[in-house]
Amino acid sequence: MKTYNIAVIKGDGIGPEIVNEAIKVLNSVGVVENIKFNYKEYLLGGAAYDAVGDPCPDETIKGCLESDAVLFGSIGGYKWESLPKEKRPESGLLKLRKELGLFANIRPAIIFDELVNASTLKPEIIKGVDLVVVRELTGGIYFGEPRYKDKEKAYNTMIYTREEVERIAHVAFKEAMKRNKKVTSIDKANVLEVSEFWREIVEEIAKEYPEVELNHMYVDNAAMQLIRNPKQFDVILTGNIFGDILSDEASMIVGSIGLLPSASIGGRVGLFEPIHGSAPDIAGEQKANPIATILSAAMMLEYLNELNAAKRIKDAIKKVLALGYRTPDLAEFDAKEVVNTSKMGDLIAKYV
């Protein structure tokens, strides 16, 4: 029997509820596939601040680094919004990404046929969309120095080094090799030096992947093209802030933000989380959709090379959606039965 040590970060808001369901499903698939998961919980975000006064305690970093993978829920909430920046939940998450070396964030925008009407875009525009955003996650303007603020002015620095661009470009081209062999690199090279630099290095790396078609797109045009014709994209390669904006836009295009997972990789351990936030307004009410987190657990299994187990989870989700089970967020879309968070977890666990 294979054994994996999983660091579990439930976080804030709906985090605990949705992570609990992912664990339920992991345990269920573990029985079928003969895999054992040892979970150890760590604190992050508001929960960590409340407990120990630090949104990213050293123990959390250490615990994650000692595990085989990290399963993460969500952080943040109104409660912590007026804290000084370095105490806020978001700072905790940024620090964790940096300390774990998670320089690549991978967000597939998957369309579920059953939910094609959940998008505000017309079904014929989104049917068949199959794209993934590869976002640089530990560089760019998020971490750039110098950064400064006083009463009269403030600034941040959008900076990339050769090594940072090279390694994220490799992730994107490798991803493309597993998919439709097309990379669209996003920048603002008509205005920014850092984007000109980005573009040059991406071109260099592209030479190592002659089978992959590379094109470049300005970020403003990309924001349009994602709406005009999202099918044109396969792998979207972007820096940190452009990726933050475009991956959220892409997720809204496919409609059901409660369904989309993400993987952050690059260091010695990967972190897996739903793309949605902590939804403090419905926290604790068993209304949240756990599917994005359960799919994140499936991405985690792929990362651990447990491909059968991952496939079982994905198939079980399709099955449950096809049977018409929906959490309240998707009640309008061909629901046969509306179920709560825990019941949705039970159903998926049952069908794995």
Added chain:
Amino acid sequence: MKTYNIAVIKGDGIGPEIVNEAIKVLNSVGVVENIKFNYKEYLLGGAAYDAVGDPCPDETIKGCLESDAVLFGSIGGYKWESLPKEKRPESGLLKLRKELGLFANIRPAIIFDELVNASTLKPEIIKGVDLVVVRELTGGIYFGEPRYKDKEKAYNTMIYTREEVERIAHVAFKEAMKRNKKVTSIDKANVLEVSEFWREIVEEIAKEYPEVELNHMYVDNAAMQLIRNPKQFDVILTGNIFGDILSDEASMIVGSIGLLPSASIGGRVGLFEPIHGSAPDIAGEQKANPIATILSAAMMLEYLNELNAAKRIKDAIKKVLALGYRTPDLAEFDAKEVVNTSKMGDLIAKYV
């Protein structure tokens, strides 16, 4: 008879064709409303580089500053893409904006009832959308120093000063007072110091407009909300790069990018241009839609306080669209007759 001196910059690609039609319509409305326009042409962008080796000649800056308003087409094209940055058409436009002090870019996203199907979003989502993006245009990361690039790294600086944020915030709140009294300010204050600063100053300025409701939104969330429910917005206030991305996204939401005008103001002279680009692939073919430029001319008339003349143009456009005339870009959407650029100009000129 009132007389206005209009600096005309036709620019590159389809620029000359579409500006010619705007002039045709201005002349026609001038006859009815007893206004005389004196036009003087100036060079910018690729056309200026080809003629005098400089994408923004001093003569153009001087000519614009001496005029009552600037009517502008579009710049750029493949032809000039491999020039060094400071020679490229885009650099010419950025320099002109800076030299004319055009710190506020105003882009209404208007829905034309006849073209509600031209969007890839569902009609019920976009029907009734009425928003305007107020984008800071001469600061932020576009102009921030230091900026740098070598073989190993590159960076740009996103910087705002108090004065820069104050003046653009005033533009947004004043705009809101003329509209639905709601401002949504976009930033990334959970990560960036420059955004925290932006948010603080916007809050200060808001106190001077107690009737206007202010809310703040992170830029990633805004990229989602524009697709999820664009009707929630009235005035969107943003910095330069976020505004570049979000205003293009907003224009695509309403569908018909060939219809949307913009005004750049703040200095002693305003500049009016369509939001679309120079479309080099169809340049010179009389296929371009001149309506965005003609509507920009209407915004110019509003700026000159010629409100009747502006209204005549807007009504004429509505009339022509209602009659079913369409340029090729909108041929699919309830066209009764597809007409070319010049014919579209004739029709609008006729109905003013």
